[in-house]
Amino acid sequence: MLIVISYSAIAEEKKVITTDGVELFVKIEGKGTPCLYIHGGPGSGSYWFEKFFGDFMEEHFTMIYLDQRGVGRSGSPENKDYSIERMSLDFEEVRKSLGFEDWLTIGHSFGGILQMGYAEKFPEAQKGMMMINCTLYLNxxxxxxxxxxxxxxxxxxxxxxxxxxxxxxxxxxxxxxxxxxxxxxxxxxYSKKENEEIMNSTWGQVENWNYDFGNAALSYEAYWQNFLDNTVKIDIPVLFFYGSSDWMVGPEHYKNVKFTNMLLWESEVGHVPFLENTNDLKKAIKTFKIKYRFES
Incomplete structure (x- = not known):
């Protein structure tokens, strides 16, 4: 059954069963243009982004928090398929199950690679991408x-x-x-040890955390490919937000990002701006939303 959801404020948790039988945890909350959070890690889950930055996002977007297959509160595939093609298909099956014609995505860290894979396989699904401290080439x-x-x-x-x-x-x-x-x-x-401790404390707030994808992802050659070369082929609006002290991705990684319709935003922050320098991240997202007229 197709569930059509309006842009008015909603809050709902549900399970979406994929076509290969994996039970995915999905939470929908907020109002405005639908926006899927594609978490990084691989295997970090959606919980900490919702916890530390969800209130702001839900004021501006209908947020879809998804724990990817093999992560957090979601199940794992019996056939152990964690390919980028299957991950992209999961995103698409979630979109269709929720009744959205298209949506924005916001990715963090490794999530940028998943956003690129999704854009290549389903080019009409994303009306825009917000990339927050994302790597597009692990090497x-x-x-x-x-x-x-x-x-x-x-x-x-x-x-x-x-x-x-x-x-x-x-x-x-x-x-x-x-x-x-x-x-x-x-x-x-991070800029200080205390913030790492705050972030790490969230792991214990979800029982029986599933880390199967985190253990498997980097054994897939496709995740190591150079997605930077493909950025020039994508013309949807992109916010590329990067940290000047983000050593996980690299403060100069942005130099090879060539999206044709891009808002490039440097911030004085490390790898986790939704915990540190949140005001600058909020400013960047608001600017992106206004510039490209994504409705509330």
């Missing part, structure tokens, strides 16, 4: 920012991906372990 983010900055924080020199004797994921895990041992991993994403 570049790791080699140009993540690994060099992590090494700097550890007092080491990084010889670069081209000369590294270890595979990229192994190097990432090695550096990450050292950062955590020294209790300085927070420097990669």
């Amino acid at each position: 570049e983010s790791f080699c140009e920012s993540w690994a060099p900055k992590a090494s700097e924080f550890l007092g080491e020199n990084y010889i670069g991906c081209a000369n590294d004797s270890l595979p990229m994921m192994e190097r990432m895990n090695k550096l990450g372990s050292k950062l955590r041992e020294k209790d300085i991993f927070w420097k990669m994403a």
Whole structure:
């Protein structure tokens, strides 16, 4: 049955069953143009964005908070299909089940890669994309920012991906372990340790957190492809918001982003602007909404 939802204020939690039998957690709340939150991680879920930034978003958009397959409050596929094609199809099946003709998406971090995959497979579904601290090429983010900055924080020199004797994921895990041992991993994403602790505390607020996608995603070659090259082919409105101290993605990652209809926004923030420097993120989203006339 097709459920048609108006742009008036609504609040509803529901389960959407995909065509391959996965039960997805979906929460709809707010008013205005529908907007799907595509979380990053991979595997971070939608809960923390709703908790820390939902009130603002729901004033301006009908927000759809989705825990992706294998994440948080959603189920996992029996066939273990976490491909980018299947993830895109999930988004589309959720859209159709809710009765929206099209919608905006707002992605964070790894969510930008999922937004790009969705745009390529279903080009008419998104009327615009808000990309918040998004990477569109994991290799570049790791080699140009993540690994060099992590090494700097550890007092080491990084010889670069081209000369590294270890595979990229192994190097990432090695550096990450050292950062955590020294209790300085927070420097990669936050301005102060307390904010990392605030964010991490949200994990325990959802029982039986599903992390299957987080464990599987980076084994898929498709997620490592260079989506930067495809940005020039997309002409829908895009807000590309990036942090000048976001070492997870890289403060210069934006230089290779070539959307033809883009509002580019630099912010003095790390990787999590919906917890730090929220006022600037709000200003950017309001400006994007007004500029492209997305209705309330």
